[in-house]
Structure formats: C-alpha cells, structure tokens
Amino acid sequence: MTNIHGIVWVITGILIAGTSAYLGKLMAFLIIGVGFIVFGSYKMLVAYMTKPKETALNKTHEGIVSSSPQSKYCSQCGAGSHPKANFCIRCGAKL
C-alpha cells in the first residue's frame, strides 16, 4: 500500500466518485472516492514535504565538501592560504 503513488489514489478516487456521481446513486462509493482523493493528496503532500529535506541534506553535504578546501593551512608554518594556492604565501612551502 505504501508503494502506491498518491496520484494513483487520486485518479482511482476521481473514477469511483465520478462514476457514482454520473449514475446519480451509490453515495457510499462517492464518499469512498472522495476518501481516495484525500488519501492520495495526503500521500503526495507527504512525498512533497519529505523531498526538500533530502535535497537540503545533500546541499549541506555538498557545502561541507566544497568548504573543506578553504581550510587549507600550511603544514610548515600554519598560515592560511587561498584554496587554489599551491605554495604557502608566508614561507613558500608546497601545500
């Protein structure tokens, strides 16, 4: 049940509710159809709410990776230098 996508529930709900509304009877099926639509919408909302979290986590992870070269310090004198510098600006040691 958890593997079924929210849109499937919504489409099924529309079909059930639409059929019962078209026939002009079977109120129970109309309610079930609306229930399917609500459930499907909820599932899609949950999927939408959980997705940006993963993206934010990935962004944070990328941020850590990209920021790490900035903390490049000379092993000889400990001076901080430009991330793309190959030699220490203070003592000239190879980084």
Ligand SMILES: [Zn+2]
């Ligand atoms: Zn140095």
